[in-house]
Amino acid sequence: MQLLLNDMIDRYGYDFTGYSEASLKRRIEYFMIKDRIPDVSKLRSMIIKNPDYFRHLVEEITVNVTEMLRDPLFYKTIREEVLPALATYPFIRVWHAGCSTGEEVYSMAILLKEAGILDKSRLYATDINPLVIEKAKTGIFPASQMRKYSENYIQSGGNNDFSSYYSSNYNLAKFDESLSEKMIFATHNLVADSSFNEFQLILCRNTLIYFDKKLQSRVLELFDHSLDLLGFLGLGAKESLRFSGIESKFKQITPGQKIWRKQK
C-alpha cells in the first residue's frame, strides 16, 4: 500500500500518507473489491496510466457521508453562543473545510438567515473531492432525508417551517437560492494547500478523524492561522484540540460542545 501512496504523490501530488492507516486501508480494499481489482500492483498500474481512474479512486476512498444539522445541540450552541458574537462584525466569513456534498453549508446558511446576518456573510465551502463540490453547488438533496432534517432543525432551536427552505420535486429537495447566493465552493486539499483567507468561524466536522495525529495537528495549525482573534472553530462530536499544538490558544465555549474560541 505504501507504494500505491507514493505513486499518488509522485504522479498527482495527492498525499495520503498522513491519513489514518486503518480507515484508508479499509476504503482501498473495499474499492478494489467493488471494481474487481485483483491486487495492489494492478491498481497502481491503472492509476498511473489513467488520470481519470485516479480521480475516481480519490472520489471513492474519501468519505462523503454527511447530513443537515447533524448533532442538533451543536447547532443550537452555534445559534445561541456563536452567531450573537458574529453579528457584531461588519462582515462574516465562514469556512466549511471538508464540506462534502454541502449539507452542513446549507444548514449554516439557514442559521445565519434566521439570525438576520446572512446578507453580510460569505460561506466558503471546500473539499478535496471535485465531484462532491459539484453536487454541493446544486443544493439538491434526497427528499427522503427531509423528515429527519426537519427533526434536527427543531431540536437545533429552529422556529420556522423547515419545508419553507426547499421545494420538492419527485424525490429531490432543492434548497432556496437565497441560501446559496452567499456560498463559494472550491476544491482545497487540507494536506497540501495553505490558508486562503481570514475567517471568523471555521467548521471542520468528521474530517480530522481520517488523519493521523501528526496531520491532525498540522491541519489544526492551518485553522489557527486562518482564524481571526476571537474567531470560532467547530469540530465533530468525537474530535478535539487535545494533544495539538494550538490547544493553549483556544477555549471551549460550552462543556460538551465541540466549539472553541481563539483567545490569543
Add this chain to the structure above:
Amino acid sequence: MAQTKINAGKLVVIGGSSGSLQVIIHILGSLPHDYPIPMLLIIHRAYSNDSMLLDLLVLKSNILVREVEEKEKIVPSCVYLAPADYHVLIEKDESFTLDYSEKLNFSRPSIDVSFISAAAVYGKNLTGILLSGANEDGADGLKEIKEQGGHTIIQHPDEAIVNYMPLQASYKSRIDEVLNTDGISRYLTSLIPA
C-alpha cells in the same frame, strides 16, 4: 489448549444487537474490577444520541467502562464502548480510529468493521464473541478473526433471545466455541494470566 487461550487474550471484541444487552451486563458483572484484558464492545443502538447505554454499563460493570476516544491507545483493564454513529477501527499501534463512513449491514457502529480491523492487528491474540441479534453483522468479522488465527465464540443460539446473528456466523465459518452466558464468563475468566 491453555497456550491458545493465553494467546487469544490480548484483546477481546464483543458484538451484539437486539437481546445482547443483558448478556453483556451479566458478563461484565461477573468479571473482577482488575480484569486485565481490554475489551471492545460493539453494540447496535436504536437511537444515536443516547448516553444511557454508557451510563448503564458503567453502573453494572466492575471494570472501568469508557466510550472509545479518537486515536486513544488501548490499555489493560478497560472496557471500551463503540460510540453511537461511528465505526471503530484499530491501528497497527493499537490505538483507535473512528470512522463516519457508510453504514454496513444497516449499522454504524458495525461489528464487521471492528472485527475485521482488529483481526488485522491482533491476529491470534484476539478473541471475537458474537451475541444475540437480528442482523447478520459480525458473521464476516468472525470469519476474518478465525482466518487470522484468532479465537471465535458465539452465544448459544438456544439461549440467545434473537438467534439470527449467532446462527449466521455459524453458517459462514467454523466457530471455535458455542457457549451460553455463564460459559462466556468462564472463558473470559480463564484468560486471566496466572
